[in-house]
């Protein structure tokens with residue numbers, strides 16, 4: 001830390017992204033990326049001709065991409081916001097809708113960035129404990145008078161909240177934004193995007209990073225009332241008007257045209273997830289019944305950290321969290337069937353050695 005950093009940032013605990021080691025080729029099941037490549041349409045969209053235009057700024061309004069998203073999701077153009085990864089929307093939303101006065105509430109076990117943004121923007125936030133079974137207690141979020149932030153399905157548990165419960169939260173917090181982070185919704189959860197006309201306090205956040213195989217392009221989007229989208233634009237135009245680069249704008253629009261390809265990828269991942277649950281049971285693991293592209297699992301045979309380390313030593317990366325409430329678990333991203341079979345074979349080898 002330099003002597004120049006202003007005091008409010010000196011204690012900031014930054015977010016730790018999943019590791020991206022370059023020392024060898026790993027079976028990478030640690031950051032919830034898609035194991036499938038971007039579609040042909042996306043690859044073609046990022047042509048040499050377009051790369052040569054990188055001397056020019058991108059469209060700050062992102063009009064073409066937003067038109068495509070609006071048509072695909074059946075909403076108005078004014079209900080769509082696009083961003084540099086969905087992390088950027090989360091950042092803008094914490095900045096716009098929460099503060100020391102307007103607090104925020106989110107689960108104690110959830111996406112780690114919520115806490116980091118809460119700290120960064122000096123938000124008076126509450127972390128509501130998950131129940132014993134790792135589900136969200138909806139009662140913690142009724143009439144709270146704070147900005148509500150919930151990942152649905154939640155991460156790293158993979159468990160979903162019902163649309164009925166989300167509506168209860170929306171109805172009892174009419175003066176606050178309810179942000180539903182649907183990063184993993186395309187793997188089996190039920191989206192609440194259809195509720196944006198009914199609830200002007202609903203902000204639905206989505207990403208291209210998981211179900212659309214574009215984590216490297218950094219593209220997220222939000223669906224909400226025109227007024228909430230206007231607020232997000234106010235923050236965007238006050239920080240980074242050109243928040244999405246030219247190539248990502250093109251790739252994002254092309255991905256919408258290739259939705260059949262991405263649906264097939266999601267179906268493969270769901271099928272492999274269900275196969276993996278079966279295999280994990282056979283190997284003596286307990287796991288949460290994930291609706292997502294990852295499984296949160298533990299076993300009595302080896303503790304979470306040890307298992308993570310031994311897998312890594314054998315060329316397989318999964319994610320381990322040190323929070324004592326979940327340190328016994330690992331989060332395993334669903335890869336291809338072959339990648340999962342490698343994980344299970346390595347696990348059998350590890351178990352034969354302990």
Ligand code: PMP
Nearest residue numbers: 085086087111151155183207209
């Ligand atoms: N929300 C959740 C719940 C996530 O797990 C992630 C990715 N790790 C994100 C948002 C951010 O994704 P991205 O910025 O790649 O869109």
